[in-house]
Amino acid sequence: MKFFMPTKLYQESDCVARHSAEIAALGSRALIVTGRHSAKANGAYADVCQALDRAKIAHVLFDEVEQNPSIETVMKARDFGVENGVDFVIGIGGGSPLDAAKAIALMIKHQDQDRSYLYQKGADSSTLPIVEVPTTCGTGSEVTPVSVLTIHAEKTKGSIPHKIFADYALIDGKYLKSAPASVLHNTAIDALAHLWEALINIDADDYTHMCVAEGLRVWKRSKAVLLGERQATDEDFANLMNASSLAGMSIAQVGTTVPHGLSYPVTYNQHMPHGKAVGYFQAGYLAEADAADREEALTLAGFDSVDDYQNFYEALCGSDKLADADLEYAVDVLAGKPDKLKKVPYTCDREVLRRIAFYTK
Numbered sequence: 419m420k421f422f423m424p425t426k427l428y429q430e431s432d433c434v435a436r437h438s439a440e441i442a443a444l445g446s447r448a449l450i451v452t453g454r455h456s457a458k459a460n461g462a463y464a465d466v467c468q469a470l471d472r473a474k475i476a477h478v479l480f481d482e483v484e485q486n487p488s489i490e491t492v493m494k495a496r497d498f499g500v501e502n503g504v505d506f507v508i509g510i511g512g513g514s515p516l517d518a519a520k521a522i523a524l525m526i527k528h529q530d531q532d533r534s535y536l537y538q539k540g541a542d543s544s545t546l547p548i549v550e551v552p553t554t555c556g557t558g559s560e561v562t563p564v565s566v567l568t569i570h571a572e573k574t575k576g577s578i579p580h581k582i583f584a585d586y587a588l589i590d591g592k593y594l595k596s597a598p599a600s601v602l603h604n605t606a607i608d609a610l611a612h613l614w615e616a617l618i619n620i621d622a623d624d625y626t627h628m629c630v631a632e633g634l635r636v637w638k639r640s641k642a643v644l645l646g647e648r649q650a651t652d653e654d655f656a657n658l659m660n661a662s663s664l665a666g667m668s669i670a671q672v673g674t675t676v677p678h679g680l681s682y683p684v685t686y687n688q689h690m691p692h693g694k695a696v697g698y699f700q701a702g703y704l705a706e707a708d709a710a711d712r713e714e715a716l717t718l719a720g721f722d723s724v725d726d727y728q729n730f731y732e733a734l735c736g737s738d739k740l741a742d743a744d745l746e747y748a749v750d751v752l753a754g755k756p757d758k759l760k761k762v763p764y765t766c767d768r769e770v771l772r773r774i775a776f777y778t779k
């Protein structure tokens with residue numbers, strides 16, 4: 419067994435301000451990587467600027483990371499970072515800016531390389547120092563080595579082969595307070611998906627189980643908030659963030675499996691948000707699983723049955739169904755990825771994949 423998570427993690431209120439000296443020690447000029455709006459709206463960008471200003475560390479902003487960031491965006495940010503002579507990178511946001519920040523930090527470090535380096539297996543994966551500040555509760559990217567980019571040439575998304583952990587993850591539930599309900603819902607379902615796919619996984623062991631079981635217990639505490647049954651408290655926001663990070667630590671060890679694999683072409687072609695897309699395939703994945711695994715997954719998250727989960731999912735994300743042709747395409751794409759299918763702890767041939775994709779209550 420092996421458990422590797424070298425990122426120094428702090429989770430507390432006013433986390434960025436409290437650790438400004440540690441951030442400042444990483445370099446002399448920071449590239450801050452965000453999406454267009456949310457990092458400014460939720461206060462995280464202002465907190466990071468204030469922390470850097472206090473320590474007299476210069477900073478420049480690249481705020482053009484789109485949903486499902488493309489290789490083109492990474493390269494544009496790389497050029498911007500090189501022009502500005504940055505020596506460390508701070509990602510703020512949901513999965514897209516956090517994933518992009520890792521790839522950008524890689525490409526600035528290897529600034530003589532072209533875009534093909536991103537997908538070059540076996541190449542040096544060293545990067546500039548990285549700080550990640552999550553502002554949604556699903557990606558877990560702040561504690562995973564994963565960076566998923568959109569590959570337009572292949573009309574899908576794919577993880578780069580470089581394994582890149584951040585130096586620091588600074589986690590503060592307050593950044594969730596201004597998140598739209600849809601973002602909270604989609605990302606909380608993504609965290610649940612990470613926990614379940616790490617549980618029902620050929621590589622699951624006692625150490626990943628420690629993160630999965632605790633992640634599901636923490637996630638469950640704030641499930642009622644997601645359903646709108648009560649108002650969220652500060653503790654709920656911290657719970658949702660912690661569940662997401664525990665989920666991230668789980669998939670950092672064992673990776674995701676079939677639902678994530680099916681979701682990528684759906685996200686690319688139908689523009690379905692990541693959490694909604696991975697949540698779409700969870701019921702089918704659970705239904706096919708070993709009964710004991712299924713029971714544990716459902717019970718720890720507070721669901722009575724697969725259909726109880728499906729009802730929860732539809733309450734949060736809607737009950738619209740994907741077209742048969744889109745599901746067939748997702749099955750086709752995943753059927754050609756044996757590495758992903760090997761993660762499933764039961765026989766997962768094309769017929770099983772179809773049953774997962776086409777699952778109905």
Ligand SMILES: [Fe+2]
Pocket residue numbers: 556557608611612678692696
């Ligand atoms: Fe995910």
